[in-house]
Amino acid sequence: MKSLKLAVLSAVATLAMTLSTTCVHAAGFQHGFAADPNGKPLEIGIWYPSQAAPKSMSMGATTMSVAFNGAVEGHALPLVVMSHGTGGSFLEHYDTAIALADAGYVVAAVTHTGDNYADKSRSVYIMDRPRQMSRVIDHMLSSWDGRATIDSARVGMFGFSAGGFTTLASIGGLADFSKVGPMCHEHPADFVCQLMAKTGQAGIALPDTSLAQDHRIKAAVVAAPALGFTLSPDGLKNVKIPVQLWRAGDDTILPHPRYAEAVRQALPEAPDYQVVSKAGHFDFLPPCSAALANIAPAICKSDPGFDRVAFHQTFNSSVVDFFGKNLKRN
Template identity: 30%
Template sequence: MYYQRVLFTIFCLSSLLLQPALANSVGFIPLYIEANAIRPLEGAMWYPTDETEAKVLIGDNPAFIGVPVIQNASIDTKNAPLVVLSHGYRGNWRNQGWLAYSLAQKGYIVAAINHPGTTSFNHNASQAAQWWQRPKDMSHLLDHLLSNNSYRNKIDKQNITAIGHSLGGWTVMQLIGAQLDRTAFKRDCQQYPNSRTCGLADELGLSTRQDAEPSSHSLSDPRIKRVVSLDLGLARSFSTTSLASVSQPTLILAAGVDIGDLPQAMESGYLAKHMGRAHRRYKVYQNATHFSFIQACKPNAVTLLEAEKQGDGIICQDGRGAQRSTLHQQIIDDIVQFLAD
């Protein structure tokens, strides 16, 4: 398993009544985006609010810890920076809810969607193979937010960031000009075969050209002003020429603990090597694993996950001596500093 497999789908959006908020409240609303010319999307939005209603936990389930929000609260901000989130392979919008919540506390509006075909709730093979749809999903999300009367006047259209984890990192890099080079990817897989990267090539439509694949692999969106990549995968499928041409500020964050995928030096490090130094920052959390970038786990989570499928307890394991809460705080601090610069 290269990316995460979310196991408790029937529990993924449970709610628990909490005490009224004191300060730094975060509002929350679900997003349902109609198809138009692009496929329909489901997701969520977090944002700062002054309301102090009773809170509920979103994304809480038997294995994972949710975040306390006020559902359908008013958006109490003007001209706020926007962050859009892309989840990893077979993940979902809840995976970086911890990050969305923390950014909303600091004044950001944050929105995330599920990518059909590669989400926990949809493994449709034909959709998964349409690799180009993932970056288009993010542009579709932006279209929705910037045209909706309830949101568009709340967003600073000149301050939009895309953040992605794992396959989501691969997705958001395409929004700033990284382009698939199928020939180079095939050659690289012959040299560095790995079942968790190259093994996904057929499923994700990377082995051969797809029937509906666009003639151009340029999927950039000029509305995206900066990108944060969280331990991305499939970096070596990008052409070095396209990476060298990226000019938007990019924060590349990587996990130092190898869990059987390609080492981060061949994934995140590949981005850093081929991008211009003036446009990227690169940091490795030596005690983090690939899954340290998703939500925090409850004490009995490993047992529950292993009972569901042997080996999946790794989702809740960080590097030796590391605590996910501590890693999350470091990640948040680094991202906030990057966004503020």
């Protein structure tokens, strides 16, 4: 697990996720920051519909065909905010962000302060994250220069792994972190247990959770959620919005049934539940370039017979379709 985690952090630290698919339409892109009164400004990447000519843009070893700072096209556009996994960055799901932008969405993905590729000092302070996501929504609706193009009544959220838990907390989930200790005693190899052991923490740091829910979020996509067991049996009773929930069939990082399945059982309304046969945890990340595969093979290697490229075409299409059905204009 330690070597796997180091590989993941090394990969994200170099921002080496290389665009592996070609978009049908250009997406505009901006790189910026959202103010956070409780901490450092939050780094964000913003993708959106644009008719400006796309060009190849590199950030580190990441290359995207986007219209950098191109004008936003459209009006009353839905907004989707994105939360990455532990040690990630705003680029973690760039291909899904581009697919949504191509479909007419504004997408804002954050690099979580204190839990990213360059700064892991607050990785166990997972309840920092929902507050940070609310600050990103605030920025997009109140400060972003394209804010007039956004329909504030149509806000969705996407999260993977720790970002999946972040999403669930942001839509009303109340975790019971007292379950972490007993679970780690029984399953010490689980990722959260390894993370706490590495940081010397005896449990998940828990600030006030009463302000975690953001009622502006109207639909959510959750992929391979961390800490799912802390939300059962009734920690999700306050979730009143549609949820699309994804589980990797062969997830060894967040093993079945303690995570996604626990979330499925706890949701008061049945989610759009998708189980991806033969997929591993990291198959929810974009297909790897040859360069990334050399740097971090652990996050790039899929099980025999699993086609990550084909899966992401299906995955991105399903995410776009889900938000299309659940973030309709009033």
